[in-house]
Each structure stands twice: as structure tokens, then as C-alpha cells.
Amino acid sequence: MTLHPSGLETDESLRRRIEKLERINAALMSHVERSMDQRGSAYSLFQTAIMLEGRVRTRTEELTGLMHRLERSNEALAAAKEEAETANRSKTRFLAAASHDLLQPVNAARLSISALDDLPLPPEARTIAGQVERGLQTIEDLIKTLLDISKLDAGIVRPQLQPVFLPDLLAELAESFKPFAERKGLRLAVRCPDLTVTSDLMLLQRILQNLVSNAIRYTTTGGVVLAARRRAGGIRVDVTDTGCGIAAEERDLVFEEFFRGGARTGSAEEPGLGLGLSIVRRMAQALDHPLTLASRPGHGTRVTLGLPLSLIPAATAPPAPVATRLSGAxxxxxxxxxxxxxxxxxxxxxxxxxxxxxxxxxxxxxxxxxxxxxxxxxxxxxxxxxxxxxxxxxxxxxxxxxxxxxxxxxxxxxxxxxxxxxxxxxxxxxxxxxxxxxxxxxxxxxxx
The missing domain is CATH 3.40.50.2300 (Response regulator)
Structure with a gap:
């Protein structure tokens, strides 16, 4: 330190000390600022951690709530499933009882009418007996069809798949419906090469019976063709008629229960129950056989049933029973x-x-x-x-x-x-x- 002769520091000495103090002060301020920045970053991180923890807690609570609601929903679904299965079992038992109890009086009445018909009756009484027989047949058909629909809806009917030789089945159908077609002056033709399909014989027969019956019922001139052919790896069976046809807006409705379209109810033919195509659709669904309908009003209708081709030959049918006399038995x-x-x-x-x-x-x-x-x-x-x-x-x-x-x-x-x-x-x-x-x-x- 340089002193003035009077004992005081010189200006140069003071200037250097001031500069030194300024450097020390700057260093101290820098240190303080760095310390403040570090404290601020830590505080910010702390604040961020608290905010994230809050968000995680909120999301966890929301997820927990959703899981509880899902558990309650699953419990409700399980209860509903058990209730539906219980109802289905009850429906099965009811159908078994209804089949017996509803048809029992019809059975007794039909047997009585048949016994009456074997007696020598005047023409008027025989006509009345015939009318009663037809009425009983209608009641029987209605009860059995409604029961069949209920069984199909309940999943009780389980198809028994087997090889079915189509020419025999279609020929048998044509033979059974031939009198009805001839009575109306209609042609009934069958076109079927030697084809074997995989299906349930009884259900397939019921489907085709209903389709042919409907075709004949709503056709007044021309005829009905029952044809089978190979298509796209499978078999298609067409039931085509030259009847009144079905309007576009009614083509889906004809498969509903008790529906009969305007043109169809106007036919002179005795109206059906309106259940034939409804049960056809259900049976086709049970068999997984595609069913389609095409129609032109005034020209006719074609209903097509898709069937899988069978590589296994159909079994030979047993011989028909041979009638003999019952006298004395x-x-x-x-x-x-x-x-x-x-x-x-x-x-x-x-x-x-x-x-x-x-x-x-x-x-x-x-x-x-x-x-x-x-x-x-x-x-x-x-x-x-x-x-x-x-x-x-x-x-x-x-x-x-x-x-x-x-x-x-x-x-x-x-x-x-x-x-x-x-x-x-x-x-x-x-x-x-x-x-x-x-x-x-x-x-x-x-x-x-």
C-alpha cells in the first residue's frame, strides 16, 4: 500500500482497492445468484412433483371407480345370464308339457272323427265330418308351428346333420304336392342332378315343404319349379313360381310371424296362417343354410336355399311298410x-x-x-x-x-x-x- 507523505493512501492505491472490492463483490453476487437459482430449480421440481402426484392420484381414483363399475356391471351381466338360462330351462319344461297338454284333446278329436268317417253316414254328415277334420288339422298345424318356433328361438332344436340325396327328397316333395298343383291347373316340375348335400333331413324337408306350399298357394296360372344345381362350391335349391309376386317393401316382412301381404291375401286361395316363411327362416338359420328371396310383383318369386355339398353318399332308405289286415288282432x-x-x-x-x-x-x-x-x-x-x-x-x-x-x-x-x-x-x-x-x-x- 502506497502512503502519501501525509500518511494517507494515494489515489492509485485506493483505485486498486476499489477494483479489488468490486471483483470480490461481483464474485459474491454471482455465488448468491447461483445459490438462488439452485434453490428456485429445486422448488420448481418440488412443485412439479406435487402436481404430478395429484394428477396420478386423480387418475388412480378414476381408474378405481371404473374398475368398481366394471365389476358391478359384470355381476349384473352374470346375474342376467343366469336369469336367462333359468328362463330358458323353464321354457323348455313348459314346451314339453304344452306339447302334450295342448295336442292331447286334438288327438282325441281327430281319432273320433276318423272313427266316425269309417261308419256309413249320409252325404251331409260326411261333409260336416270333413269340415271338422280340416278345422282340427288347422288347429294342430298352428299349435305345432308355434311350438316349433318357440323351440327354435330357445335353441332346443339341434340339427342332426347327415348326407341327404337331393333327387329322392325333391321327387318325394313333388309327388306329395302334385295333386294340389293339378287341382289349380299348375305345372310342378323338378330339375335335380345326382347331388348329395349335408343337412338335417327332417328340417330340410320342412323348409322345402313350406316353400313349395307357399308357391302353389299364391300362384294361379303357370307353375312352380323346384330346381337344384351346383354353385360356388355348394348347392343352391331354387323354388320358383309364376305367382303374384311380393312388393319390395314387403320382402323382409314376409319372414315375420302372421304376415300376409296385400297381393297374397287377395288370392282366391284359402289364406294360410302366415307362419310358413317365419319358421323357414328360423330353420335355415339353425342349419346355417343361407336363404334369399327375389321377386317381381305380377311375375313371380324365387326363394333360394344354399346347401353344403356332401362327399359322403346318403344311406339307403328302409323299405316302406307293407299293409296287411288287422282282423282279429x-x-x-x-x-x-x-x-x-x-x-x-x-x-x-x-x-x-x-x-x-x-x-x-x-x-x-x-x-x-x-x-x-x-x-x-x-x-x-x-x-x-x-x-x-x-x-x-x-x-x-x-x-x-x-x-x-x-x-x-x-x-x-x-x-x-x-x-x-x-x-x-x-x-x-x-x-x-x-x-x-x-x-x-x-x-x-x-x-x-
Missing amino acids: HVLVVENDASTADAMARLLQNWDARVSTFRDLAGVRGAIEAGAAPPDILVLDYHLDDGACGLDVAAYLRGRSARPLPAIVTTADHSEAIEARVAAAGAELVHKPIKPAQLRSLLTYMLA
């Missing part, structure tokens, strides 16, 4: 419905058979132990009172017989379990309402 009938039993007895007696009727196994056992003549054939109702089964009667009588004892089992229940049990018992199954001609043919065949 002893028929034992077990039927818990009194009116049905009486009608069955009158019908069989008109065919010159000897008839014994019983309500249950106890009555049959009592008669046999009292020395009643053994029967030649059995006609047994499957569902008897108190949960009993007609097959128990067959087992009892066959156990006492030294020769084979044929049996026919009748029921309005179309379940596969009953079919399997009847087949295992070596009996023939006939569904109610019983067709007298079918019953007579089967009886005489089994007695031959």
Missing part, C-alpha cells in the same frame, strides 16, 4: 286320457281289431293275473299318471311273453331323450296327434 292300449282311449278303441274296432284299454300298469297287471288273453301288439302312451311311463307296461308284458311283443309308443313330446329311450326298448315312436292312416299302416306292418 288283439291290441292292448294303455292311455291315461279317457277321451283319447275311447277314440282309439273305436278306431281300432272299426278296423276289425279286438281292443283292451287300460289307464296304467296296475290295470294291465290285474287283467293278466285274472286270466285275460295276451295281446298281439301294444299301443302305449309314454306319459302316464303319477310320473309312470308306458314303457314299463311293455317291459312287464314282454317279461311274461314267450314270443316277441311289438309295441308302439305315442307322445306329443319331441325330446331326443324320449326318442332314445323308446328306440332302446325296441318300440316304434308315433308323435301325437296321431294320423290314423299312419297308425294303421304301422300296426299292420308290425303284425305282418
